[in-house]
Amino acid sequence: MSEVSNSSGSDAVRLIFEYSEGKISLVHQQKVDVAVPGVETHLDIRPGHYVELRDGGGASLARVPVREDLAGGAEVFPENHAEPISRVERAAPHGAFTVVVPATAAAQSIAVVRISAPEGEAPPPAGGATSPSPGGPTVTDVATFSLDLKL
Template sequence: MTGPQPTPTARAVRLIFEYEGDAVHLVSQQPVDTVISGFDAHPEERPGHFVETRDDRGQRLARVPARGAFRESAEVFPEDHSQPITRVDVEARGAFTVLLPAPAEAAQVAVVRVAPAAPGARLAPGGATSPPPGTTRDVDLATFRLER
């Protein structure tokens, strides 16, 4: 009887970014042995910020959301606890971390803002919940070489 067969190691990378406004800097990249489920790595087309792996030709291989990144407001807690907590606009500044699939052909990573293509873009008729093609556009904020 033979023992369990080793499973191939999943290729992934942990990336740490810092940002101020739309200026993004890659602070750290570290290979990790983990599996990133399809739930975490899906090509969403809704507005927001995402990080992608791309091949040498710039073709997207995987995309994950950059949750909590590029926040432009902050909660303010009053000294008098009977007063309500308020939210104020601030410049987007901070850091975030993502785990991203990094298959063998991955050569670069990109931070992308998915923005509405046109103000007031409408959903398809018939009660569809997904935006029709062309209602969003990708804006590359920064691209970096992936270390191997």
């Protein structure tokens, strides 16, 4: 990803999303003059949901984490404090979340992505290599939207 700087309070876009029954909708875009916290412009990716800022060719420019739990899980605290806290899936999660992304001239679209931790090892590379290569995280596009920087 290319370097995106927005720590001094320059142009940014506030994006408001709604989600219900596995579908995400972009309901509002608003240009704002604020610093954008949590922008990642390096290739180190961690599991979670993110909003990616992309150029016209679909390349990632920056990634901002989504703080909302879109997976629909909920922690359940037991009545007996000696028992462990468990996690259960909620039926048809719904809600809304807001993310602020930098407004760069190259930005054409935004995508909500889910990054999953690697599971096991990737298949060995072609060409007869004998040692397995470690698997990488899986990046899945959940929803993609056009970005309107002329607000």
